[in-house]
Amino acid sequence: MGDWQxxxxxxxxxxxxxxxxxxxxxxxxxxxxxxxxxxxxxxxEADSDVGCIIITGEPGESFAVGANIAEMHDFQxxxxxxxxxxGQRLFDQIEAxxxxxxxxxxxxxxxxxxxxxxACDIRLASDRLKVAHPGAKLGIITGFCxxxxxxxxxxxxxxxxxxMTSRTYTADEALQMKLVEQVYPADQFMQRVRDYAERIxxxxxxxxxxxxxxxxxxxxxxxxxxxxxxLGAFASLFPRxxxxxxxxxxxxxxxx
Amino acid sequence: xxxxxxxxxxxIAVIQLQRPSxxxxxxTQMLMELQQQFEELQSDKTVKGVLLTGAEGNxxxxxxxxxxxxxxxxxxxxxxxKGQQLCSLIENFPRxxxxxxxxxxxxxxxxxxxxxDYILADETAQFGFRELCYGVLPAFGGTQRLPRLVxxxxxxxxxxxxxxxSAEEALRIGLVNQLFPQKSLLDDVLQQLQRIxxxxxxxxxxxxxxxxxxxxxxxxxxxxxxxxxxxxxxxxEDQKEGMGAFMEKRKPQFTGR
Numbered sequence: 001m002g003d004w005q006x007x008x009x010x011x012x013x014x015x016x017x018x019x020x021x022x023x024x025x026x027x028x029x030x031x032x033x034x035x036x037x038x039x040x041x042x043x044x045e046a047d048s049d050v051g052c053i054i055i056t057g058e059p060g061e062s063f064a065v066g067a068n069i070a071e072m073h074d075f076q077x078x079x080x081x082x083x084x085x086x087g088q089r090l091f092d093q094i095e096a097x098x099x100x101x102x103x104x105x106x107x108x109x110x111x112x113x114x115x116x117x118x119a120c121d122i123r124l125a126s127d128r129l130k131v132a133h134p135g136a137k138l139g140i141i142t143g144f145c146x147x148x149x150x151x152x153x154x155x156x157x158x159x160x161x162x163x164m165t166s167r168t169y170t171a172d173e174a175l176q177m178k179l180v181e182q183v184y185p186a187d188q189f190m191q192r193v194r195d196y197a198e199r200i201x202x203x204x205x206x207x208x209x210x211x212x213x214x215x216x217x218x219x220x221x222x223x224x225x226x227x228x229x230x231l232g233a234f235a236s237l238f239p240r241x242x243x244x245x246x247x248x249x250x251x252x253x254x255x256x
Numbered sequence: 257x258x259x260x261x262x263x264x265x266x267x268i269a270v271i272q273l274q275r276p277s278x279x280x281x282x283x284t285q286m287l288m289e290l291q292q293q294f295e296e297l298q299s300d301k302t303v304k305g306v307l308l309t310g311a312e313g314n315x316x317x318x319x320x321x322x323x324x325x326x327x328x329x330x331x332x333x334x335x336x337x338k339g340q341q342l343c344s345l346i347e348n349f350p351r352x353x354x355x356x357x358x359x360x361x362x363x364x365x366x367x368x369x370x371x372x373d374y375i376l377a378d379e380t381a382q383f384g385f386r387e388l389c390y391g392v393l394p395a396f397g398g399t400q401r402l403p404r405l406v407x408x409x410x411x412x413x414x415x416x417x418x419x420x421x422s423a424e425e426a427l428r429i430g431l432v433n434q435l436f437p438q439k440s441l442l443d444d445v446l447q448q449l450q451r452i453x454x455x456x457x458x459x460x461x462x463x464x465x466x467x468x469x470x471x472x473x474x475x476x477x478x479x480x481x482x483x484x485x486x487x488x489x490x491x492x493e494d495q496k497e498g499m500g501a502f503m504e505k506r507k508p509q510f511t512g513r
Binding site: 161 | 352373374375404405430433434448451452455456458459460462463464466467468470471474475476478479480482483484485486487488489490491492494495496497498499500502503508510
């Protein structure tokens with residue numbers, strides 16, 4: 001795949017994995033890194049061998065820790081606006097992707113890194129996860145949709161606690177507040193994440209794509225319109241080569 | 257003031273509801289006094305956060321039935337509007353407002369708590385809406401804020417059954433954010449609020465506003481609102497100070513400018 005400085009990729013068994021790796025202790029999401037992520041996702045999107053995508057910071061200490069403070073320190077409002085726009089463009093791309101994207105949170109996940117995790121369709125965490133949104137401590141708020149995605153994921157009172165206290169939460173706490181879907185032991189983490197992703201990638205891409213579209217739409221539109229969309233999407237999958245066989249197989253497997 | 261007391265602990269204003277003879281039940285006078293206090297605190301720049309609590313082992317029972325039982329519909333509208341006005345004043349208060357609940361937080365009391373940023377409690381806390389048992393319904397925004405917090409189905413269960421929700425259950429369903437031991441609840445919440453208020457107050461205010469407003473509108477528009485608020489941060493001294501302090505590995509001194 002592409003030639004990147006701040007990440008590398010691998011494709012195996014239908015799963016494309018992007019490893020954030022900027023050569024420093026923590027993976028900061030500065031503008032260059034966001035550009036590279038956009039490019040890499042574009043390539044994986046076009047690759048028909050890839051049915052599911054993982055973004056992770058394995059084997060490093062962090063998943064991602066948000067913007068580079070040194071880069072931001074001297075920002076003017078217009079720079080802040082542009083930077084936020086760049087990040088939101090990446091997150092729009094993740095949302096618009098036809099493939100399920102998993103955030104594999106291997107360790108420290110803070111600020112913009114937490115927002116990146118929230119932009120993913122599914123979050124799987126290592127028991128080493130430490131997650132926080134410490135913007136208030138720094139005199140800023142996040143600009144990568146965190147103030148909007150977090151309340152939609154964990155409820156708005158919990159989201160306020162997270163933003164107002166700047167506190168760091170453990171993997172178990174993240175699981176309890178439904179910020180992550182699963183927690184795995186650190187020593188088996190990547191293997192479990194790969195297994196999970198391969199199970200997803202093994203399903204027909206069209207059904208996955210439509211399910212993702214509809215679930216994302218559910219965040220934004222009223223029930224009546226959502227129902228109409230679901231109806232159209234459901235109907236469009238019939239008849240499709242392969243899916244009737246899969247339905248029959250499913251019932252045979254589950255008949256006892 | 258007859259129904260509450262206000263005490264300043266450093267930069268935090270602690271408002272305590274005080275009608276212990278009737279479990280701090282909410283009446284018109286309490287609504288007016290709370291309204292007046294929040295208005296004054298809003299223009300008092302030395303106050304960085306507000307802690308709401310109740311006297312003598314309870315936060316607050318529902319409305320004072322003595323007062324409202326003979327209301328005409330017009331009087332009821334007037335009363336509900338006063339309550340809704342207060343709740344929206346608390347919700348839109350530009351600095352953090354936390355509620356510490358021990359004992360009962362019922363009906364109107366719970367509605368006031370729901371309009372703060374979040375609720376913390378001890379193991380004696382009990383929550384509930386008993387309005388349906390009296391042939392009325394909550395009218396200070398409770399039927400709207402409760403489902404937004406705990407989901408529509410649970411909110412219906414709480415309202416329809418009128419049953420008390422225990423502290424543990426409240427924690428599980430997200431009505432309460434954290435539980436603290438009974439004897440240290442007030443100190444623990446005060447400490448948390450002081451910690452919160454040592455952050456950049458401008459960015460706290462913006463975070464509060466974009467979370468609240470963004471939750472009401474679609475995600476796409478909400479994210480654009482967040483982006484603009486983020487950019488505004490870079491016109492503040494707090495941002496320069498916060499990031500400068502981080503890079504120099506020292507504690508920031510925020511000025512709120």
